[in-house]
Amino acid sequence: MLTIHCPNCGVTAEETEFHAHGEAHLKRFGPGSSEDEFEGYLFMRKNPKGVHFERWRHQYGCGKWFHVARCTMTLEVFGSYSAQTVEPPQEIIDAIQDRRPDFAAGPAR
Amino acid sequence: MSDPVSALKNISDDTGLVTISEIGPIGMITLRGDLSDKALVKAAVAAGGVNLPEQGHCNTQGTQGIAWMSPDELLIICAYADVQDRLADLREKLAGSHALVVNVSDARAVFDIKGDHAREVIAKLAPVDMHPDQFSGTMFRRTRFAQVPAAYWMPDGTSARIVCFRSVAQYMFDLLKTAAMPGSEVRHYA
Ligand SMILES: [Zn+2]
Numbered sequence: 001m002l003t004i005h006c007p008n009c010g011v012t013a014e015e016t017e018f019h020a021h022g023e024a025h026l027k028r029f030g031p032g033s034s035e036d037e038f039e040g041y042l043f044m045r046k047n048p049k050g051v052h053f054e055r056w057r058h059q060y061g062c063g064k065w066f067h068v069a070r071c072t073m074t075l076e077v078f079g080s081y082s083a084q085t086v087e088p089p090q091e092i093i094d095a096i097q098d099r100r101p102d103f104a105a106g107p108a109r
Numbered sequence: 110m111s112d113p114v115s116a117l118k119n120i121s122d123d124t125g126l127v128t129i130s131e132i133g134p135i136g137m138i139t140l141r142g143d144l145s146d147k148a149l150v151k152a153a154v155a156a157g158g159v160n161l162p163e164q165g166h167c168n169t170q171g172t173q174g175i176a177w178m179s180p181d182e183l184l185i186i187c188a189y190a191d192v193q194d195r196l197a198d199l200r201e202k203l204a205g206s207h208a209l210v211v212n213v214s215d216a217r218a219v220f221d222i223k224g225d226h227a228r229e230v231i232a233k234l235a236p237v238d239m240h241p242d243q244f245s246g247t248m249f250r251r252t253r254f255a256q257v258p259a260a261y262w263m264p265d266g267t268s269a270r271i272v273c274f275r276s277v278a279q280y281m282f283d284l285l286k287t288a289a290m291p292g293s294e295v296r297h298y299a
Binding site: 060 | 164165178179180182236237250251252253258
């Protein structure tokens with residue numbers, strides 16, 4: 001059971017009040033992109049054992065979207081941050097590196 | 110004119126740990142827009158008859174009030190008979206603003222639960238810490254009760270007012286009744 005914090009309404013609750021919506025920070029490839037790019041955008045997802053950035057929605061609460069950084073192996077949640085960003089903010093990277101010193105922040109993909 | 114009818118015709122039950130009553134119909138208006146917009150706040154305060162609540166709270170007075178629903182949404186509560194007037198007033202005042210005003214009164218069901226075990230009944234159904242140190246005062250919470258979305262606040266320490274969709278009113282009533290079944294006291298907060 002994950003304990004998730006919603007940065008939009010300030011509520012912290014267990015995961016059943018929320019809904020996970022998959023990998024975060026995907027770059028959209030639409031009209032004009034190559035077939036490989038389009039395939040990657042539509043279907044190809046990371047499946048890491050460890051740190052993962054995800055999109056979540058406060059399904060039963062305020063209804064807003066946000067991002068969560070967590071570990072897929074230990075289920076540790078490092079923090080949540082705004083949906084209006086293309087990459088994790090420094091404080092989230094710091095929180096992760098505090099717990100996973102070998103974690104290297106880089107481009108999402 | 111036809112008379113408004115609440116979802117369960119004001120059914121009630123006092124055989125369990127708390128008294129459960131379906132109340133209403135109650136006037137409810139969803140107001141969405143920029144909550145930092147002074148014109149919008151002014152219109153909302155006029156419609157709700159109370160000050161703008163802080164994030165995660167509600168201000169209520171008698172039959173009226175305002176609840177903070179999300180960073181861009183308020184719920185205006187008033188007497189059912191007053192909805193049309195408040196709606197018209199809000200629409201007029203917000204004609205120049207990027208805002209949405211909708212009458213949701215008939216889309217909702219409202220329940221009151223009263224009794225010393227009110228916190229416990231909620232705690233059995235919602236993923237919320239109902240300890241008096243954690244949930245108190247004017248706090249307003251949108252969450253789920255078992256499998257359906259719901260919102261509630263506690264007008265006082267031993268009662269709660271719960272709002273859900275009208276379509277799940279019977280489910281909510283049965284749910285509350287089950288959680289308040291005689292003999293099912295947990296006394297976690299006692
Ligand atoms: Zn939220």
